[in-house]
Amino acid sequence: MRPPGRSFRPALAGAALLAGALSAPAADRTVLAIGAHAGDAEITTGAILARHKRLGDRVVLLHLTLGEGGNPRVSPAAYGEQKKKEALAAAQALGAEALFGPWKDGELRDTEEAARFVADLIRQVAPTHVITHWKSSLHPDHEAAHRIVNAAVLLASLEGFVSAHPRHRGLRGVYYADNWEDAEGFAPYLYVDVTEDLAAWKAAVTSYEFVRGGISTFPYLEYYESLARVRGAVAGKRSAVALEVEPFAKKRVLDALP
Numbered sequence: 001m002r003p004p005g006r007s008f009r010p011a012l013a014g015a016a017l018l019a020g021a022l023s024a025p026a027a028d029r030t031v032l033a034i035g036a037h038a039g040d041a042e043i044t045t046g047a048i049l050a051r052h053k054r055l056g057d058r059v060v061l062l063h064l065t066l067g068e069g070g071n072p073r074v075s076p077a078a079y080g081e082q083k084k085k086e087a088l089a090a091a092q093a094l095g096a097e098a099l100f101g102p103w104k105d106g107e108l109r110d111t112e113e114a115a116r117f118v119a120d121l122i123r124q125v126a127p128t129h130v131i132t133h134w135k136s137s138l139h140p141d142h143e144a145a146h147r148i149v150n151a152a153v154l155l156a157s158l159e160g161f162v163s164a165h166p167r168h169r170g171l172r173g174v175y176y177a178d179n180w181e182d183a184e185g186f187a188p189y190l191y192v193d194v195t196e197d198l199a200a201w202k203a204a205v206t207s208y209e210f211v212r213g214g215i216s217t218f219p220y221l222e223y224y225e226s227l228a229r230v231r232g233a234v235a236g237k238r239s240a241v242a243l244e245v246e247p248f249a250k251k252r253v254l255d256a257l258p
């Protein structure tokens with residue numbers, strides 16, 4: 001499941017390798033993007049994932065459900081099969097690993113069991129950065145995903161939570177994606193320049209039929225291409241993807257004014 005090109009961890013490497021890792025700190029990141037439905041993470045933040053892959057980082061996608069209920073003309077079973085193939089193709093295009101949760105579309109619930117499942121995956125993947133849904137959404141699965149992931153992040157760090165893997169304390173931050181369905185109260189905070197990564201993003205997300213058009217009336221590709229331009233304009237870049245964080249994560253402690 002690990003991609004080529006990152007077969008050692010600095011903590012396990014000798015001094016020479018550690019020095020090499022320090023001279024290229026970007027490759028030190030593992031970005032884990034967790035979406036309620038296959039396609040959520042790629043369409044919103046795939047350009048950031050493509051960028052980090054290009055920087056040499058490890059990129060992992062976790063789809064809690066396949067989002068198999070989203071095609072009114074195809075049975076959930078058949079569309080689920082299609083979505084899984086599309087998710088694997090999108091991950092391959094991004095150079096990402098793809099993981100899948102066991103839940104059904106529309107049935108994701110914020111339960112202890114779900115938090116434990118995701119916590120164990122977080123321990124396995126050992127991300128430095130987690131990206132998931134913002135807390136408010138018109139889709140209950142998205143709101144459940146937000147709560148599950150935040151509970152899982154805490155559990156994964158606790159010595160007292162016993163799972164098959166040791167606790168993970170290397171997480172530097174949890175970030176929330178700019179998703180048209182999760183817009184209420186979302187205020188862009190971090191802007192990532194994706195000017196050179198939009199082509200890779202587009203190649204990946206068009207693995208999904210719902211993005212290419214014909215299933216949903218929502219113009220996914222146009223919306224997110226335009227959003228990248230809008231966020232880019234505000235950020236002084238050609239294209240950008242914005243992320244939100246928890247209010248407490250906006251606190252900055254300085255020795256003097258910057």
Ligand SMILES: [Zn+2]
Pocket residue numbers: 036037040067139142
């Ligand atoms: Zn979704």
